[in-house]
Amino acid sequence: MSATAGAARGALKINDAVKLYEPSGARVLAVDHCSLDIRPGEICMIVGPSGCGKTSLLNAIAGFHGLDGGSIHLDGRMLCGPGHPQADVGPDRIVVFQNGALFPWKTTLENIAFGPIMQRRMTKRTAYETARRMMADAGLSGHEYEYPGEISSGLRRRVEILRALMNDPSVLLLDEPYRALDALTKSVMHEALLETHYRTGTTIFFITHDLEEAIFLGHRVVVMTARPCRPKQVVEIDIPHPRDYGVLTSRRFRELAAEISAVLEEEALKSFTRGEKEGGVQ
Amino acid sequence: MADGSPESPGVDAVRHCIEAALPFKALTGGTLDALAQAAECIDLFAGEVLYEAGSAADCLYIVEFGVLRLEPIAKTGHPAASAVMRPGQAFGWIALAEQGLRRNRAVAVTPARLLRLCGSLILNLVRADPAVGRMSLEDLRAVLQAIQLSPGRDAVPGHAASPVGSVVKKPAAIEIGLFRVAQWFRSPAPYMMLLGYALLLGFWYLSVQVLKLPRFAQMPGLTAVLHEWFSKNPTYGVSIYTPVYYQHILVSLRRIGIAFALATGLGVPVGLMLGWSRVFKDYVFPLFEMLRPIPILAWVPLAIIMLPGSELPIIYLTFLASFFATALNTMLGVRSIDASYALAAECLGASRWQIFLHVVVPGALPFIFTGLQISVGVAWFSLVAAEMISGQFGLGYLINTSYTTVEYPTLVIAMFTLGIVGYLSSSLVRLAGMWLMSWRTRHLALGELR
Numbered sequence: 001m002s003a004t005a006g007a008a009r010g011a012l013k014i015n016d017a018v019k020l021y022e023p024s025g026a027r028v029l030a031v032d033h034c035s036l037d038i039r040p041g042e043i044c045m046i047v048g049p050s051g052c053g054k055t056s057l058l059n060a061i062a063g064f065h066g067l068d069g070g071s072i073h074l075d076g077r078m079l080c081g082p083g084h085p086q087a088d089v090g091p092d093r094i095v096v097f098q099n100g101a102l103f104p105w106k107t108t109l110e111n112i113a114f115g116p117i118m119q120r121r122m123t124k125r126t127a128y129e130t131a132r133r134m135m136a137d138a139g140l141s142g143h144e145y146e147y148p149g150e151i152s153s154g155l156r157r158r159v160e161i162l163r164a165l166m167n168d169p170s171v172l173l174l175d176e177p178y179r180a181l182d183a184l185t186k187s188v189m190h191e192a193l194l195e196t197h198y199r200t201g202t203t204i205f206f207i208t209h210d211l212e213e214a215i216f217l218g219h220r221v222v223v224m225t226a227r228p229c230r231p232k233q234v235v236e237i238d239i240p241h242p243r244d245y246g247v248l249t250s251r252r253f254r255e256l257a258a259e260i261s262a263v264l265e266e267e268a269l270k271s272f273t274r275g276e277k278e279g280g281v282q
Numbered sequence: 283m284a285d286g287s288p289e290s291p292g293v294d295a296v297r298h299c300i301e302a303a304l305p306f307k308a309l310t311g312g313t314l315d316a317l318a319q320a321a322e323c324i325d326l327f328a329g330e331v332l333y334e335a336g337s338a339a340d341c342l343y344i345v346e347f348g349v350l351r352l353e354p355i356a357k358t359g360h361p362a363a364s365a366v367m368r369p370g371q372a373f374g375w376i377a378l379a380e381q382g383l384r385r386n387r388a389v390a391v392t393p394a395r396l397l398r399l400c401g402s403l404i405l406n407l408v409r410a411d412p413a414v415g416r417m418s419l420e421d422l423r424a425v426l427q428a429i430q431l432s433p434g435r436d437a438v439p440g441h442a443a444s445p446v447g448s449v450v451k452k453p454a455a456i457e458i459g460l461f462r463v464a465q466w467f468r469s470p471a472p473y474m475m476l477l478g479y480a481l482l483l484g485f486w487y488l489s490v491q492v493l494k495l496p497r498f499a500q501m502p503g504l505t506a507v508l509h510e511w512f513s514k515n516p517t518y519g520v521s522i523y524t525p526v527y528y529q530h531i532l533v534s535l536r537r538i539g540i541a542f543a544l545a546t547g548l549g550v551p552v553g554l555m556l557g558w559s560r561v562f563k564d565y566v567f568p569l570f571e572m573l574r575p576i577p578i579l580a581w582v583p584l585a586i587i588m589l590p591g592s593e594l595p596i597i598y599l600t601f602l603a604s605f606f607a608t609a610l611n612t613m614l615g616v617r618s619i620d621a622s623y624a625l626a627a628e629c630l631g632a633s634r635w636q637i638f639l640h641v642v643v644p645g646a647l648p649f650i651f652t653g654l655q656i657s658v659g660v661a662w663f664s665l666v667a668a669e670m671i672s673g674q675f676g677l678g679y680l681i682n683t684s685y686t687t688v689e690y691p692t693l694v695i696a697m698f699t700l701g702i703v704g705y706l707s708s709s710l711v712r713l714a715g716m717w718l719m720s721w722r723t724r725h726l727a728l729g730e731l732r
Contacts, residue, residue, distance in 0.1 A: 064625060091631040101626035105644035105721045114640070115630035147721040152353060152389065167630060184334055 010203025012038035018069030032228030045214035048224030049271035063087035094164035154185040226271035326390035348394020377401030510691040518689040533675040545604030553612025611653025615646030651715035
């Protein structure tokens with residue numbers, strides 16, 4: 001919860017990462033010699049065709065599965081690499097899932113306080129107090145005792161991000177968290193996420209399909225190639241922060257969108273003609 | 283809602299609804315009629331958005347039935363509570379303030395029907411109404427402003443609504459239960475239920491006592507059974523006035539209680555382990571699947587040989603059937619849990635044991651309780667089978683003896699008693715489940731399934 005201490009942390013260095021799958025005997029290369037440096041405190045947006053292997057990369061960072069080559073370092077500490085192919089899952093890198101993974105049997109407050117209580121970092125009491133304060137800071141007071149099933153999907157996403165931030169992670173790993181939301185809710189989510197980012201300075205690794213979302217939120221947008229996944233182009237978004245929705249109609253925004261969509265379309269077409277299945281590689 | 287014709291709410295019903303919900307107490311009949319004529323009916327699906335924040339506000343809404351939620355779009359730093367609108371309540375008052383914008387978004391939580399009233403129309407009619415004619419536009423504005431500043435902001439409860447206030451407090455499971463009972467009495471369900479019973483009893487009465495169908499000649503008639511059941515001096519010795527009747531019930535209940543408790547106490551952990559631990563499953567599941575299909579009746583001789591007395595074999599047989607149902611459903615429950623919950627818990631630093639306690643157990647609860655309901659059912663089933671073969675008391679024993687001694691009314695009394703007691707016991711399990719899974723009941727009560 002330290003407000004700005006996060007700014008110096010969260011440098012993620014991905015070096016020559018390789019991930020293979022052998023789902024039915026046939027080898028599939030999901031991630032191919034992918035190297036990427038994510039700066040501390042950055043919002044790094046990853047875009048790429050469906051099923052290109054972005055999620056494989058995210059899972060490797062989170063430690064959900066191992067790498068078949070290369071290494072990943074976080075703030076100079078090796079997460080995975082030669083001799084230790086799979087990173088340990090831990091609260092310094094927290095994933096926010098595509099379909100949301102708030103525990104439906106716990107109230108929003110219990111969900112947010114879950115991490116520190118499990119890690120025995122805080123007593124229940126302090127954890128609940130901190131969580132309540134966090135909700136108030138984010139403007140979510142009044143929803144503390146509601147269950148995830150009772151609140152809107154937009155609210156659920158925000159609570160899930162608070163649950164992650166409660167652990168003061170070095171990196172937030174977001175896997176298309178706003179995919180299922182309608183456009184209006186999405187824009188509210190974006191502004192809330194930026195606001196939270198300005199407050200905490202946490203590094204964010206954000207996978208998306210939505211180009212507008214990528215440019216609006218990101219410091220940089222990384223366009224991935226069709227499978228196997230590898231950065232094709234890294235675009236610096238030179239629109240100054242803090243941003244608001246006025247940015248969407250600015251000229252610079254449209255120029256960037258045109259530039260990135262040209263690159264992206266080429267890859268999407270490649271992936272499409274090969275007939276790759278969405279989410280074929282998990 | 284007031285009258286049960288959802289297809290075309292009559293003008294009267296609409297008028298009544300408007301009269302109850304609007305804060306202008308002194309509207310004349312003519313104005314109300316005009317408003318009722320102008321009101322449009324809209325139906326919403328659960329989850330449908332009525333309006334978004336920031337959209338133009340030109341209409342006022344009154345909830346006819348269903349539940350809506352008004353969600354303020356929180357500006358950071360301001361605490362914002364959402365309000366729940368229930369039948370009889372009106373919201374969207376900002377429409378009367380002329381050219382306002384919606385401050386929150388309105389979403390139907392359950393399927394809902396609303397009355398829509400155009401804001402400018404209300405203003406015109408109200409202003410033209412002789413009863414409120416004195417009220418100037420400024421007064422009206424002041425009233426509206428007071429409404430706007432009330433806690434629910436864009437909403438006030440109508441006179442007809444409960445005194446809860448517009449920021450509705452969390453309904454407890456009990457309140458939801460009571461609400462449901464009240465709803466049930468207002469629905470056609472209870473009458474259909476009575477009709478169902480009447481059909482069965484009528485068929486019985488007709489076939490046995492009036493038509494005297496050939497195969498039904500031996501059957502005890504409806505009146506004979508009822509007479510016997512409620513007789514102070516029953517012909518065959520068993521009625522609600524004889525202690526022996528309750529002794530049979532109690533003995534059966536005790537056996538069920540012990541067997542069910544054992545089956546739950548063992549079945550749930552075994553099921554959790556089967557679902558959670560690959561190694562445990564590899565050892566146990568094949569054995570489990572081989573034993574499970576063996577019918578309880580096939581176990582009877584072994585049970586009698588293995589276990590002393592007559593009580594233990596009966597409990598053992600009852601336990602066995604329950605155990606398999608509980609364990610299997612629990613296992614399925616564990617496996618139905620979305621993998622991302624466990625991954626998320628791991629990310630948040632939970633140990634394997636903590637994941638088991640905080641994710642696996644609560645996540646499997648809905649299935650566990652489905653299993654327990656099946657398990658009470660099969661427990662009664664195997665109990666009666668066991669009691670018919672051995673034992674001194676119990677409803678199954680009563681059925682068997684009254685059959686061999688040709689006391690047919692008693693036989694039917696025992697059957698009905700079994701039905702009633704069985705129904706009650708599974709309701710009890712259901713209630714326990716609702717109490718333990720308030721997160722789920724509340725969620726279901728609101729009619730929203732993700």
